[in-house]
Amino acid sequence: MKFPSTLNVFRLNSGAAMPVVGLGLYQMPNNHLTQKAVDNALKNGYRHIDTAAIYHNEEVVGxxxxxxxxxREQVFVTTKLWNSDHGYDHAIKACHASLARLGLDYVDLYLIHWPVQGKRKDTWRALETLLEDGKCKSIGVSNYMAHHLEELLGYCKVPPAVNQIELHPYIFSTRAETIDLCRNAGIIPVAYSPLTKGVKLGDPRLQKIASKYGKSTAQLLIRWALQQGFAAIPKSSVISRIIENINVFDFEISANDMEELNSLDENLVTGWDPAGAL
Ligand SMILES: NC(=O)c1ccc[n+]([C@@H]2O[C@H](COP(=O)([O-])OP(=O)(O)OC[C@H]3O[C@@H](n4cnc5c(N)ncnc54)[C@H](OP(=O)(O)O)[C@@H]3O)[C@@H](O)[C@H]2O)c1
Incomplete structure (x- = not known):
């Protein structure tokens, strides 16, 4: 899959264009350093920022x-509803609170951060209202496995535009059912922790493939995600790495190397695992 440099976007089912690489902001503090990192990312070509209420850094993003x-209209901003804000009224309030912290009239994408059991149906209805009211341009979910998605597709009026889940070669096959469901339903998978939180960047198997293309292992993993049809939201607080991580549009991983990467699955979950969530 080739991404022309001027058109590095996925078209969402809402009609919105989502840049395929975004800057992740988990564990980035709400201070001038994060503000500087986001400012530098934007000045270096990023047009997609991924934050969340629970990251407590929405203010500096704004x-x-x-x-x-x-x-404003050139930047795609995602934020997420935290677990304690589920339920119709709470979710409406939570979105308004996020907008106030961001200093924005709307977010481009509002996500349910986690499929909290018993409340997620009412919460989705709230997201549909927020969409109708123009508070968000697209709505989606995160950490939804196949069984959560099937349930949601059974009652939603508006289907989710994206499903943000942990995705990298080391968990790729394990997530096959969820990925297939997303692809069949027109839901774009967004790869979080696409760099395995740094854990696998020194894997010699990655290094061998990356060196063929004159790229770093981080760039290889991001490019792998894009060629799978996933958006990727790598996090870095280091300016040189922020720039490195978006420099992934001048090479293409061969089919053989994609196969080799696809075979690295070891059910590696670097954060929380939604597979067992009811
Ligand atoms: N929805 C969810 O439940 C959920 C869960 C987890 C993550 N996310 C989102 O996904 C984003 C990314 O995931 P993540 O933060 O878990 O991990 P990640 O992006 O896989 O990895 C980040 C780690 O890799 C390092 N790194 C980044 N670029 C590098 C490079 N070019 N070379 C070497 N090391 C590099 C970073 O260190 P430095 O900062 O020092 O560069 C950091 O330690 C998050 O920030 C968040 O926005 C969402």
């Missing part, structure tokens, strides 16, 4: 959008 001088 500030960086102002200082970067990039027009």
């Amino acid at each position: 500030k960086a959008m102002v200082t970067s001088l990039i027009p």
Whole structure:
């Protein structure tokens, strides 16, 4: 799959265009350093920022959008509803609170962070209302496995635009059922922790393949995600790495190397595992 440099986007089922690489902001503090990182990312070509209420850094994302001088409509901002904000009324309030912290009139994508049992149906109805009210341009879910998605597709009026889940070669086959369901339902998978939180960047098998293309193992993993049809949201607080991580549009991983990467699965979950969530 080739991504022309001017058109590095996925078209979502909402009609919105989502840049295929975004900057992840988990564990980035709500301070000037994160503001600077986001500002630098925007100045270096990023147009997609991934935050969440629970990351407690929405304020500095909003500030960086102002200082970067990039027009609002050119930046795709995702935030997420935290677990304690499920339920119709709570979810509406939570979205408004996120918008206030971001200093924005709307977010491009609002996600349910985790499929909290018993409440997620009412919460999805709230997201549909927020979409109708223009508070978000697209709505989606995160950490939804196949059984959560099937349930949601059974009652939703608006299907989710994306499903943000942990995705890298080391968990790829384990997530096959969820990925297939997303693909069949027109839901774009967004790869979180696409760099395995750094754990596997020194894997000699990755190094061998990356060196063929003159790329780093981080760039190889991001490119692998894109060629699978996933968006990727690598996190870095280091400017040189932020730039490195979006420099993935000038090479293509061969079919053989994709196969080799696809075979690395070891059910590696670096964060929380939604597979057992009811
Ligand atoms: N929805 C969810 O439940 C969920 C869960 C987890 C993550 N996410 C989202 O996905 C984003 C990314 O996932 P993640 O933060 O878990 O992990 P990640 O992006 O897989 O890895 C981040 C780690 O890799 C390092 N790194 C980044 N670029 C590098 C490079 N070019 N070379 C070497 N090391 C590099 C970073 O260190 P430095 O910062 O020091 O560069 C950091 O330690 C999050 O920030 C968040 O936005 C969502």
